[in-house]
Amino acid sequence: MSLFRLDASIKIEGSASREIADVVEEHWVSHHPGDDVVRRHIGTEPLPSDAWANAVSAGMTPEADRTDAQRAAVALAAQLADELLEADAVLLAVPLYNFGVSQHIKAWFDLVITDPRGKDAPLLTGKPVVLATVRGGAYGAGTPREGWDHSTAYLRRILEDVWGADLTVVEREFTLVGVNPALDEFTDLAKQLHQEALATAEEAGKALAEKVELPQAS
Ligand SMILES: Cc1cc2nc3c(=O)[nH]c(=O)nc-3n(C[C@H](O)[C@H](O)[C@H](O)COP(=O)(O)O)c2cc1C
Numbered sequence: 001m002s003l004f005r006l007d008a009s010i011k012i013e014g015s016a017s018r019e020i021a022d023v024v025e026e027h028w029v030s031h032h033p034g035d036d037v038v039r040r041h042i043g044t045e046p047l048p049s050d051a052w053a054n055a056v057s058a059g060m061t062p063e064a065d066r067t068d069a070q071r072a073a074v075a076l077a078a079q080l081a082d083e084l085l086e087a088d089a090v091l092l093a094v095p096l097y098n099f100g101v102s103q104h105i106k107a108w109f110d111l112v113i114t115d116p117r118g119k120d121a122p123l124l125t126g127k128p129v130v131l132a133t134v135r136g137g138a139y140g141a142g143t144p145r146e147g148w149d150h151s152t153a154y155l156r157r158i159l160e161d162v163w164g165a166d167l168t169v170v171e172r173e174f175t176l177v178g179v180n181p182a183l184d185e186f187t188d189l190a191k192q193l194h195q196e197a198l199a200t201a202e203e204a205g206k207a208l209a210e211k212v213e214l215p216q217a218s
Helices: 016-031 051-058 068-085 103-114 152-162 181-211
Strands: 002-007 036-041 089-095 128-134 166-172
Touching: 002 016, 016 036, 016 089, 016 128, 016 166, 016 181, 036 068, 051 068, 051 103, 068 103, 089 152, 089 181, 128 152, 128 181, 152 166, 166 181
Parallel strands: 002 036, 002 089, 089 128, 128 166
Antiparallel strands: none
């Protein structure tokens, strides 16, 4: 059994998305002791920015005529798709940046989508996936910036509708309270949202671990 974990935060220390993912991972590891956790740190070790264009153009080029860069991009896309296909469960930790997804996570999705296996069948059909997503501000109904979060719906669209994942989303808002003084009036609410996110992460981690059955003892 293996868990594939992808982190998209550009921070390591003090990362709110990593904190949620750590809770989920702890449940996975305690339920599946000794099993692999395969990691990709897309925010701190980004994919090459030209890989996607090279993989797309490779798809329009006969194999024998491909450049070295095209071959490398196709191989990288296959490796990323393998990481998903070989995992029994998937955990993604993705912050909101500039009202959308970062170039890093977009490059990862774009590259995986070039892998031809995704055209035969959705890559994550029925596979349990937890998405931990965090936002510095708040974008709920009735807030001044309602509708400005252009990340979460995109992530859901690809994971659920394009890749067919069995998706659970754990969200936390107002992570910048305590960092940005303009948000000080939301201190109590932010604490509450933090605690709620951790509690939801506990539930999601437990469910993720239990959805993947341990091998039966013979
Ligand atoms: C460059 C940058 C852009 C950001 N843009 C937004 C934004 O548009 N909306 C928002 O709510 N928070 C924004 N944030 C705040 C992050 O979403 C927040 O700090 C989050 O906790 C980051 O995830 P992490 O804690 O896992 O690193 C931004 C942060 C950075 C560094």
